[in-house]
Amino acid sequence: MSQLLEIDRVSIRFATGRGDLQVVSDVSFSIAAGETVCLAGESGSGKTVVSKAVMRLIDDENGKISSGSIKLNGTDIAALPRQELRSIRGKKAAMIFQEPMTAFDPVFTIGRQITETIRRHDRRITPNEAHQRAVEMLRRVGISEPEQRLKQYPGELSGGMLQRAMIAMALSCRPELLIADEPTTALDVTIQAQILQLLQELKNEFNMSILLITHDLGVAAKIADRIVVMYAGQVIEQASTAELFARPHHPYTQGLLQSITTMDSDRSQRLFAIPGSIPGHADLPDGCRFHPRCPYVSEKCRSEAPPLKDWGGRQAACWHTDRLIARGERPPAFEAAAAASSTPEPADASAGLPDDVLIELRRVTKHYPFGRSVFSRKKGAVQAVEDVSLAIRRGETFGLVGESGSGKSTLGRVLLHLERPTSGSVLFEGRELGALSPAKLREERKHMQMIFQDPYGSVDPRWKIGDIVGEPLSVHGRAGAREKKEAVLELLSLVGLSPAAYDRYPHEFSGGQRQRIAIARAVALRPKFLLADEAVSALDVSVQAQIVNLLSDLQRRLNLTILFIGHGLNVVRYVSDRIGVMYLGKLVEIAPGERLFRRPAHHYTRALIASIPTPVPERQQDLGVIHGEIPSPAHPPSGCRFRTRCPAATARCALEPPELREIGPGHFVACHDPAG
Amino acid sequence: MREAASVKTAWRTKRTPTTLQRTVPKIVVARWMSLTAGAVVLFLIACALVPQWIAPYSPTDMQADRILLPPGSAYWLGTDYFGRDVFSLIVYGARESLFIGFASVLVGGVSGALLGALSGYLGGWVDSVLMRIVDVIMTIPGVLLALAVAAGLGPGLWNIVLAVAIASLPNYARIMRGQILSVKSRPFITASRSIGASELSVFVKHVLPNSLSPLLVMACIGVGTSILTGSGLSFLGLGVLKEIPDWGALLSQGRGYLTVAWWICTFPGMAITLFVLSVNVIGDELRDALDPRKRRE
Amino acid sequence: MAKVIAVRLLSCLAVVAGSSVLVFCILYVLPGDVVMNMIDPSSMSPEAIANLRHELGVDRPFYEQFLHYFREVLRGDFGKSLVNSEPVLPKIFAHLPATLELAISASFVSLTVGLALGVLSAVHRNKPIDIAVRIVALFGISMPTFWSGILLILIFSVFLGWFPAMGSNGWNTLVLPALTLGMLGAGFIVRMVRNSMLEVLGEPFITTLRAKGLAERAVLYRHALRNALIPGVTMMGILAGEMLAGTVVIETVFSRQGIGRIIADAIMAKDLPVVQGVVLFTAIVYVIVNALVDISYAYIDPRIRRLHNDRRSGWA
Amino acid sequence: SASESKNGASFPSGASEANESTAPASGGELTYALATSPDTLDPHRSGLAVSVRVFRTIFDSLVAQLPDHTIKPWLATSWTVSPDGKSYTFKLRQDVKFQDGTPFNAEAVKFSFDRILDPATGAKNATALLKPYQSSEVIDDYTIKLNLETPSVAFLGNLSQAMLGIVSPTAARKYGDQFGQHPVGTGPYKFVKWDENSDIRVERNPDYKWAPELVDNKGAPYLDAIDFKIIPEEATRIGSVQSGQVGAIETVPPQNVLSLKNDAKLQLFQVNTGGLPYTLFFNLSHEPWNDAKARQAVQYAVDIDAIVKSLYLGTYERAWSPLAPTTFGYDPSLENGVKPDLDKANRLLDELGWVKGADGVREKDAKKLVLRYVDGSPNREKRNDIAAMIQQQLKKAGIDVQVEITKDVSTVVYTNQAYDLYGNSQVNSDPVALNSFYHSIAPGARPTLSHLADPEIDKLLEQGVVETDDVKRKEIYGKVQRYIIDNAVILPIYVFPYTVAATRDLSGLKFDSLGYPLFNDVSLAK
Ligand SMILES: Nc1ncnc2c1ncn2[C@@H]1O[C@H](COP(=O)(O)OP(=O)(O)OP(=O)(O)O)[C@@H](O)[C@H]1O
Ligand SMILES: Nc1ncnc2c1ncn2[C@@H]1O[C@H](COP(=O)(O)OP(=O)(O)OP(=O)(O)O)[C@@H](O)[C@H]1O
Ligand SMILES: [Mg+2]
Numbered sequence A: 001m002s003q004l005l006e007i008d009r010v011s012i013r014f015a016t017g018r019g020d021l022q023v024v025s026d027v028s029f030s031i032a033a034g035e036t037v038c039l040a041g042e043s044g045s046g047k048t049v050v051s052k053a054v055m056r057l058i059d060d061e062n063g064k065i066s067s068g069s070i071k072l073n074g075t076d077i078a079a080l081p082r083q084e085l086r087s088i089r090g091k092k093a094a095m096i097f098q099e100p101m102t103a104f105d106p107v108f109t110i111g112r113q114i115t116e117t118i119r120r121h122d123r124r125i126t127p128n129e130a131h132q133r134a135v136e137m138l139r140r141v142g143i144s145e146p147e148q149r150l151k152q153y154p155g156e157l158s159g160g161m162l163q164r165a166m167i168a169m170a171l172s173c174r175p176e177l178l179i180a181d182e183p184t185t186a187l188d189v190t191i192q193a194q195i196l197q198l199l200q201e202l203k204n205e206f207n208m209s210i211l212l213i214t215h216d217l218g219v220a221a222k223i224a225d226r227i228v229v230m231y232a233g234q235v236i237e238q239a240s241t242a243e244l245f246a247r248p249h250h251p252y253t254q255g256l257l258q259s260i261t262t263m264d265s266d267r268s269q270r271l272f273a274i275p276g277s278i279p280g281h282a283d284l285p286d287g288c289r290f291h292p293r294c295p296y297v298s299e300k301c302r303s304e305a306p307p308l309k310d311w312g313g314r315q316a317a318c319w320h321t322d323r324l325i326a327r328g329e330r331p332p333a334f335e336a337a338a339a340a341s342s343t344p345e346p347a348d349a350s351a352g353l354p355d356d357v358l359i360e361l362r363r364v365t366k367h368y369p370f371g372r373s374v375f376s377r378k379k380g381a382v383q384a385v386e387d388v389s390l391a392i393r394r395g396e397t398f399g400l401v402g403e404s405g406s407g408k409s410t411l412g413r414v415l416l417h418l419e420r421p422t423s424g425s426v427l428f429e430g431r432e433l434g435a436l437s438p439a440k441l442r443e444e445r446k447h448m449q450m451i452f453q454d455p456y457g458s459v460d461p462r463w464k465i466g467d468i469v470g471e472p473l474s475v476h477g478r479a480g481a482r483e484k485k486e487a488v489l490e491l492l493s494l495v496g497l498s499p500a501a502y503d504r505y506p507h508e509f510s511g512g513q514r515q516r517i518a519i520a521r522a523v524a525l526r527p528k529f530l531l532a533d534e535a536v537s538a539l540d541v542s543v544q545a546q547i548v549n550l551l552s553d554l555q556r557r558l559n560l561t562i563l564f565i566g567h568g569l570n571v572v573r574y575v576s577d578r579i580g581v582m583y584l585g586k587l588v589e590i591a592p593g594e595r596l597f598r599r600p601a602h603h604y605t606r607a608l609i610a611s612i613p614t615p616v617p618e619r620q621q622d623l624g625v626i627h628g629e630i631p632s633p634a635h636p637p638s639g640c641r642f643r644t645r646c647p648a649a650t651a652r653c654a655l656e657p658p659e660l661r662e663i664g665p666g667h668f669v670a671c672h673d674p675a676g
Numbered sequence B: 001m002r003e004a005a006s007v008k009t010a011w012r013t014k015r016t017p018t019t020l021q022r023t024v025p026k027i028v029v030a031r032w033m034s035l036t037a038g039a040v041v042l043f044l045i046a047c048a049l050v051p052q053w054i055a056p057y058s059p060t061d062m063q064a065d066r067i068l069l070p071p072g073s074a075y076w077l078g079t080d081y082f083g084r085d086v087f088s089l090i091v092y093g094a095r096e097s098l099f100i101g102f103a104s105v106l107v108g109g110v111s112g113a114l115l116g117a118l119s120g121y122l123g124g125w126v127d128s129v130l131m132r133i134v135d136v137i138m139t140i141p142g143v144l145l146a147l148a149v150a151a152g153l154g155p156g157l158w159n160i161v162l163a164v165a166i167a168s169l170p171n172y173a174r175i176m177r178g179q180i181l182s183v184k185s186r187p188f189i190t191a192s193r194s195i196g197a198s199e200l201s202v203f204v205k206h207v208l209p210n211s212l213s214p215l216l217v218m219a220c221i222g223v224g225t226s227i228l229t230g231s232g233l234s235f236l237g238l239g240v241l242k243e244i245p246d247w248g249a250l251l252s253q254g255r256g257y258l259t260v261a262w263w264i265c266t267f268p269g270m271a272i273t274l275f276v277l278s279v280n281v282i283g284d285e286l287r288d289a290l291d292p293r294k295r296r297e
Numbered sequence C: 001m002a003k004v005i006a007v008r009l010l011s012c013l014a015v016v017a018g019s020s021v022l023v024f025c026i027l028y029v030l031p032g033d034v035v036m037n038m039i040d041p042s043s044m045s046p047e048a049i050a051n052l053r054h055e056l057g058v059d060r061p062f063y064e065q066f067l068h069y070f071r072e073v074l075r076g077d078f079g080k081s082l083v084n085s086e087p088v089l090p091k092i093f094a095h096l097p098a099t100l101e102l103a104i105s106a107s108f109v110s111l112t113v114g115l116a117l118g119v120l121s122a123v124h125r126n127k128p129i130d131i132a133v134r135i136v137a138l139f140g141i142s143m144p145t146f147w148s149g150i151l152l153i154l155i156f157s158v159f160l161g162w163f164p165a166m167g168s169n170g171w172n173t174l175v176l177p178a179l180t181l182g183m184l185g186a187g188f189i190v191r192m193v194r195n196s197m198l199e200v201l202g203e204p205f206i207t208t209l210r211a212k213g214l215a216e217r218a219v220l221y222r223h224a225l226r227n228a229l230i231p232g233v234t235m236m237g238i239l240a241g242e243m244l245a246g247t248v249v250i251e252t253v254f255s256r257q258g259i260g261r262i263i264a265d266a267i268m269a270k271d272l273p274v275v276q277g278v279v280l281f282t283a284i285v286y287v288i289v290n291a292l293v294d295i296s297y298a299y300i301d302p303r304i305r306r307l308h309n310d311r312r313s314g315w316a
Numbered sequence D: 001s002a003s004e005s006k007n008g009a010s011f012p013s014g015a016s017e018a019n020e021s022t023a024p025a026s027g028g029e030l031t032y033a034l035a036t037s038p039d040t041l042d043p044h045r046s047g048l049a050v051s052v053r054v055f056r057t058i059f060d061s062l063v064a065q066l067p068d069h070t071i072k073p074w075l076a077t078s079w080t081v082s083p084d085g086k087s088y089t090f091k092l093r094q095d096v097k098f099q100d101g102t103p104f105n106a107e108a109v110k111f112s113f114d115r116i117l118d119p120a121t122g123a124k125n126a127t128a129l130l131k132p133y134q135s136s137e138v139i140d141d142y143t144i145k146l147n148l149e150t151p152s153v154a155f156l157g158n159l160s161q162a163m164l165g166i167v168s169p170t171a172a173r174k175y176g177d178q179f180g181q182h183p184v185g186t187g188p189y190k191f192v193k194w195d196e197n198s199d200i201r202v203e204r205n206p207d208y209k210w211a212p213e214l215v216d217n218k219g220a221p222y223l224d225a226i227d228f229k230i231i232p233e234e235a236t237r238i239g240s241v242q243s244g245q246v247g248a249i250e251t252v253p254p255q256n257v258l259s260l261k262n263d264a265k266l267q268l269f270q271v272n273t274g275g276l277p278y279t280l281f282f283n284l285s286h287e288p289w290n291d292a293k294a295r296q297a298v299q300y301a302v303d304i305d306a307i308v309k310s311l312y313l314g315t316y317e318r319a320w321s322p323l324a325p326t327t328f329g330y331d332p333s334l335e336n337g338v339k340p341d342l343d344k345a346n347r348l349l350d351e352l353g354w355v356k357g358a359d360g361v362r363e364k365d366a367k368k369l370v371l372r373y374v375d376g377s378p379n380r381e382k383r384n385d386i387a388a389m390i391q392q393q394l395k396k397a398g399i400d401v402q403v404e405i406t407k408d409v410s411t412v413v414y415t416n417q418a419y420d421l422y423g424n425s426q427v428n429s430d431p432v433a434l435n436s437f438y439h440s441i442a443p444g445a446r447p448t449l450s451h452l453a454d455p456e457i458d459k460l461l462e463q464g465v466v467e468t469d470d471v472k473r474k475e476i477y478g479k480v481q482r483y484i485i486d487n488a489v490i491l492p493i494y495v496f497p498y499t500v501a502a503t504r505d506l507s508g509l510k511f512d513s514l515g516y517p518l519f520n521d522v523s524l525a526k
């Protein structure tokens, strides 16, 4: 196979306020024509930097390729003058990005931005022709009414639609190489499945190569031919997808694979997690960069960096690859770690719990009116949550899943009475929250705490960790300064942070550590109830596992009741006793966790489960089982809200909204015609 | 391959010095500027506090036999048409100028910020009403405000301070409001509220501190502009005759001599500019210092 | 849509009415009165003065004067100057154009200079050119306009003879005043544009644009600047007020006709009808400018067209 | 005499004289920059010198006064005075028309003077000038008799002033209180337009042929038009004449006089104005300044020479008397009379029992020695600077001068009488001007600035009005002047010279006895 892209011993440096920083060292790999290569690794390992370097986009960020060469079709991009770069960018290689919402210029129409690209690279094309081409491309990526869409602004389209448009733009000049930097991370599982399928189709049709960057090995398993694993700015392993999954040659890869929560993860076992976190560029360890986290670590690892060595058509950079190959199975150290902390519990979720309701929602509805003015009453309202009744039992973990915009977060906020419901009521230990005075409500908050999705935004950047964690104590307790400090230090150790964190600021911590800080604050008052709104979604798989473990530890220790909102279905399954599925503001199905996954009754639930990318290459199912996107919650479809996307919709669905009814022990579904 | 390498090295040799040029003077310049700015402000504050230790002559000593002398060894910055020493005038004028600058920003900034903060934080009709009031204040010409204040309180230093404060209040209010609006939707605010913190404490402990940066930047500019507004008032003949004029008044009174004795108004003008520059440099530094994310080791 | 406009209009009216009321109150509490400015007190008997006061209606109680004034205004009668009996409305119409001309061209100068330098500064962030631009901008901010105006006259009229030193007829008399007032605004805009450009340049879509192979010029000016303009436009709303206020000094320095001097004189003479009339008009101009700002927002930023985002957020 | 030699403009030599021999070129427009804006162009209502400079071109007077104080015909061809001095009969020119076509006649004169007396007109200085006019009788179309309450020697001279100019009755009736914006007279130029704060335009009155002896050109003026630009900012005014944008500017600031003199492109005119020089009046009704000793202490403590030298750099003359040198009756013997003497000042104050306190300010009976010095804003002719200097000078004598600069002089000074020292000047043609400043007033009437009430001075001033013998009259006024200075009723500061800088192509600019410019002879070299 001829190599389209050859990256040869590339190192990349950034000029920063504190001097030069080497971010990528000696990275080499190549992509053949028509091949899909995945770049995987934890956040901060340098994946994006490498991909940007391919187009020399790092030039604009004070970065430069300090050594090595990047050859695209034989031309060394590292040595090209800037002027010539432009004819490569977009033309020979194109890029799509993680956040389609922010990757488009918000003030120009989609059409303008696509035609701009086309005409940039072929001046002979008339605006009209460019427009025609844009229409075709949009149609090709599966956007309906392309003429219409071209006239719209990025803010007017949904994320999935935008990512399609992004792909259309990237492909509009027929590039030979498509670089996709986490193209689906920001999207729903259902949309992710659609996009991945589209990419695969297009790859064949356009005969291009794809460099896909992802930290989700499930995605990699689905579409990659080969996987390159990076750690701390270096390539530590590369192999074909099947080989990598079957037999990782590097302990890091092995750890990554193990951290993934799958459908099969045993709920009674602690999730596996690689201990520690990726080092910063300023304090890289000597020798092998992974050695502080490695169970195989030896003296040699500490002093000497292992070279990337060939292992029969694949490569790995580890002094202990042979041992790994020999043992094949889990490394002993990892095993020990997992075993030590696992305290098996009866997996019997539905039956084992006392029927003691902690929180109850009664016909809760939350509307956000818009377009209201002095003269007119409500023009309309976003029906974020519609007539939801739900009871959460003491000590259980209730999982809530659903696509983006289905109203999960809103439900959570209403539940905590951070917002008042439009109608319906919330009962906490039998007391109606809406009837409490503000002061009483604040008092009640002691018992109900919250962890947020965004670990970066949920702590005040100007506060020290000690103050952040201690804030609930100062708000509610009248504890003295000494006691408070002691309590905070204890909390820090409870969530696995060192006491040194006390006097530091949030920006000095990684995302995972910040989430620990947020958790420490949430449990400071020993609440009865904890709302975790996508608490792990923004984290790396390995860190995700650490946090999930922490949460379940705490639940056990503090006897917490948890509402766990998430869109990573595997994780939700792992942590939850019962799971509720939301669609467009409605709760469409409730069932004990295992049962929901084994016997989903609602067609929507089935579609969700089917969309989950599984990190096992052999088990590829049909992609894209659910079509279209979630409709606007301001104008939900009549009758059953899912009917517009439901494969089993009948005339009745349009007329009659289905009620939630019990179809098995603890299994409720709102569907006229539930599946199996 | 070899060819590529040589191209590559050529490219590198060309690039390396630019990086050096880029980083080294940058750090030096940044430090140098802050240090100079700090020194200037300290010196001016010293002038305001103990002018008699710094000025070589009395600022009120008018001598007909030494009028309009150009800068020289005896009178460093020359003498004015009264025969006063310009340098001593600037030194003594610092007190009033600095006072006008800082006091009006303090008064206008604090009240404007409070108004904007209330408006942004409470929202709803409070917001609409407060913002309309701010709009109303903005539509009234500053001269009118100045006169009204002067009339209400009698002529004096405070009249300028208050006039400037009121005139600048809407700007602070608007900025603060916008800032509050964006800060109050951030997750850590909800987080604090969900802990059960009272609205007041959320506002005071989280919303306010996170909203102050742009205000600080604006206030630093405001310190300079209020001195200028003061000078504008004395230009329009609304000023007060003071034995020791502030810089704005010096500048305004000396402008007629620009072609004859440029030093009379140029040096007070430079004092204002230097002061504004320094305050802004320090303000930027301060803003970074208040933000733990930008704090330098 | 009609309702949106109606609400908008109503709130504009409220602002205009509010400023009228405020001005009325301010002038009412000012000591001294117009009569003493009109006559030579040494040549008139106290009775005659009292008569004159009565004639002008300034001896009536506050609320009566107030109601009377607004009743007349609603009828389209803005009254006559107390000082020289000139009808107010024609007087305003005679002077407003010159002031608007000045304010608009100064805004134009502010915008062009401010944008150009602001972009330059952001693109060369922390390099000598950036530092130089920022210092120059601060100079613009820290120089009083009467002083920079005189400097410009010396340079461009006396020494170079390129532009007239004064007057308000013809474009060439507009150059120096517009420059003087514009430089002040430019200083503010440079700072603002630099900040927001830096912010926009850090946005992911800029990388997309570069990845598409767009020329740097297109990236900067077609895309980044347009996004950075959004807070800049708010700034123009604020600046409009400053510009209107700034014309007082500029008009004096360059001996231009204009509303600025009219109101300054009227205030000093406590010529209530004139002050009222002028404030009414400046308030209207101000309100119109801010409405335009809103509209241009929607033009620059399509997101506003959907969400009725708040126009005043996101400055600095 | 001394006064004569100081009179008149110091005309530039060379160019302008050469021009006079050749016939002046006709046509062209002159742009003439004024320092302040006229209040109104209604001569009867105006109180400002700057207004006079403009409306002197539009309005003519009955008579003209030459620099030597002699009265010459203008709109009146001849006149007779009744023996009791209480009625004047004027024969009027018959060939005169107002600019709006209204014929000029005795009716028009009567209308004008009666208009001034009518309180509804709100006339300011004109009323004072016209005193003691009572009524007029139209004898025939071109003969009119003016009746006075009391005889007045100054009456004819006052009639020569522009503020007593004759207005068109038709226009005055038509425009009512708007006449100031639409002035119509018989003058050499007719009004075209007035853009407030910007410019006033007058154009040649082609029918004009009745110029007085003050000028050479008896017919219509050479210039097509004059644009009076209002340029308050000194630097701008100077810049605009230097750059040639305007043809002439008035009121050149002292510091620029020298440099403009040396400018080859420009010529400089300077003429001292008559009447009262800029004078600081003590308020004699206020303690402790009602005591002549206290005032004398101030008189000795103030160094007026230093003030005039610093601020006016030798371009303004120092004043010594309540009268300006060019005014009739000026007493030159007062010159160099009072010398600054700080010791003497201190001694006088010591004698009065004012003792210096810790802060250097004198005190008596626990009261500080304070002098309230009021001055108007803006800083016209550097008057505020004078205040600043006097403040410093008096500080040395232990007097605390509190300066109040105010826009609202009328309220502070005239209504509230809240001043110990206040400065004023008046352009006038006759020493009778002293009456309104030093003559005591009837009970209930508004006091004069000085609050002086001395029967002896009153008597002298009353004699001065009626004394027809110039020598005796001079003597009377000499006594008045000496009394005022000896008793330190005032501090005379400077004589205001009206200065004009013009481009070299301008010639024929003349000034009347009061220092107002005359544009009849002005022409521009092509
Ligand atoms: N412009 C820059 N200046 C300095 N350092 C940078 C710059 N861009 C990236 N880095 C550093 O390079 C490292 C690698 O970043 P990169 O974005 O490539 O990681 P990544 O593997 O893509 O992570 P993620 O999964 O979070 O996207 C990070 O530590 C980052 O701080
Ligand atoms: N404050 C608000 N004002 C108006 N609409 C809102 C508000 N908050 C949420 N919504 C709307 O309500 C709907 C449900 O939002 P919600 O955030 O609850 O969804 P979600 O299921 O949490 O989605 P995600 O997975 O993206 O977090 C969305 O359409 C959203 O736009
Ligand atoms: Mg990345």
Ligand SMILES: [Mg+2]
Pocket (backbone or CB within 6 Å): A408, A409, A410, A533
């Ligand atoms: Mg959510």
